[in-house]
Amino acid sequence: xxxxxxxxxxxxxxxxxxxxxxxxxxxxxxxxxxxxxxxxxxxxxxxxxxxxxxxxxxxxxxxxxxxxxxxxxxxxxxxxxxxxxxxxxxxxxxxxxxxxxxxxxxxxxxxxxxxxxxxxxxxxxxxxxxxxxxxxxxxxxxxxxxxxxxxxxxxxxxxxxxxxxxxxxxxxxxxxxxxxxxxxxxxxxxxxxxxxxxxxxxxxxxxxxxxxxxxxxxxxxxxxxxxxxxxxxxxxxxxxxxxxxxxxxxxxxxxxxxxxxxxxxxxxxxxxxxxxxxxxxxxxxxxxxxxxxxxxxxxxxxxxxxxxxxxxxxxxxxxxxxxxxxxxxxxxxxxxxxxxxxxxxxxxxx
Numbered sequence: 247x248x249x250x251x252x253x254x255x256x257x258x259x260x261x262x263x264x265x266x267x268x269x270x271x272x273x274x275x276x277x278x279x280x281x282x283x284x285x286x287x288x289x290x291x292x293x294x295x296x297x298x299x300x301x302x303x304x305x306x307x308x309x310x311x312x313x314x315x316x317x318x319x320x321x322x323x324x325x326x327x328x329x330x331x332x333x334x335x336x337x338x339x340x341x342x343x344x345x346x347x348x349x350x351x352x353x354x355x356x357x358x359x360x361x362x363x364x365x366x367x368x369x370x371x372x373x374x375x376x377x378x379x380x381x382x383x384x385x386x387x388x389x390x391x392x393x394x395x396x397x398x399x400x401x402x403x404x405x406x407x408x409x410x411x412x413x414x415x416x417x418x419x420x421x422x423x424x425x426x427x428x429x430x431x432x433x434x435x436x437x438x439x440x441x442x443x444x445x446x447x448x449x450x451x452x453x454x455x456x457x458x459x460x461x462x463x464x465x466x467x468x469x470x471x472x473x474x475x476x477x478x479x480x481x482x483x484x485x486x487x488x489x490x491x492x493x494x495x496x497x498x499x500x501x502x503x504x505x506x507x508x509x510x511x512x513x514x515x516x517x518x519x520x521x522x523x524x525x526x527x528x529x530x531x532x533x534x535x536x537x538x539x540x541x542x543x544x545x546x547x548x549x550x551x552x553x554x555x556x557x558x559x560x561x562x563x564x565x566x567x568x569x570x571x572x573x574x575x576x577x578x579x580x581x582x583x584x585x586x587x588x589x590x591x592x593x594x595x596x
Contacts, residue, residue: 286322290344291353307552334358351559362387397578401447409455411542435468436498478506501531542586
């Protein structure tokens with residue numbers, strides 16, 4: 247992956263004095279050209295939006311890992327981070343700029359997963375390895391080239407674990423959760439953006455885990471809130487007006503929307519809150535678990551994903567085999583873990 251450095255000067259036969267002068271001039275010119283071998287790894291990281299708490303935390307993790315790698319190896323690493331602001335055309339321009347400035351590896355958190363093929367072809371044309379993360383492209387796009395990778399976690403697992411949190415709460419104290427005593431769990435669902443695989447899988451498998459556990463459920467409402475805290479709050483306000491205390495559980499595809507539900511409930515004081523569960527285990531969500539407002543969440547290992555991305559980038563740049571556990575030659579999967587008040591201290595320490 248290291249680029250070859252072209253010579254900025256050539257030797258010539260001159261008298262000793264002239265040769266010394268020519269050597270000095272050559273050294274100065276080499277210095278101006280960067281001199282010797284290019285030892286700087288350049289990484290371009292394109293984010294779908296930095297307004298997303300989880301993605302923003304991942305960007306901070308990447309910055310910290312770059313500093314650690316530089317300190318540990320003495321290698322120079324330059325990380326460029328671009329905020330796509332939820333616009334695929336903006337992100338495409340950012341990818342083009344990363345390639346034009348000579349980035350050695352690309353990290354891409356897609357705005358629109360259907361754009362993966364175009365970005366993959368651009369990266370392959372320039373011979374620049376590409377690591378998609380957090381938003382998984384379809385398998386055909388990942389397999390377009392042998393240096394395309396995906397780093398993330400299995401969204402189905404996060405849905406199953408979220409559902410099991412609710413199932414455990416039902417089994418532990420059914421009377422507290424089944425407010426109307428009808429033996430049916432009434433719930434609402436805050437969904438991420440339409441068509442996003444994490445949103446679809448978390449929505450499906452969270453409820454499946456509950457019903458597979460023998461609990462009958464009734465969906466009162468389900469609305470898209472685009473992973474956004476304010477939109478999560480707005481949807482919850484509507485449901486509280488419509489269903490009142492009939493809502494027994496609020497499932498949320500991520501923590502930001504769950505925190506929005508908490509905001510809405512805090513603004514409309516009531517004696518009993520519905521049980522609320524999220525996904526990601528962001529720092530604000532862990533605080534909400536500690537405060538007893540969020541029953542539980544599912545830890546999405548953003549730092550572990552960032553570390554895997556850095557390990558991949560360094561190995562590819564050095565021309566080494568990646569030291570990460572690659573599945574099918576392209577995928578790095580990180581496990582999810584459930585979080586409640588009982589095991590909260592483990593995650594606060596992290």
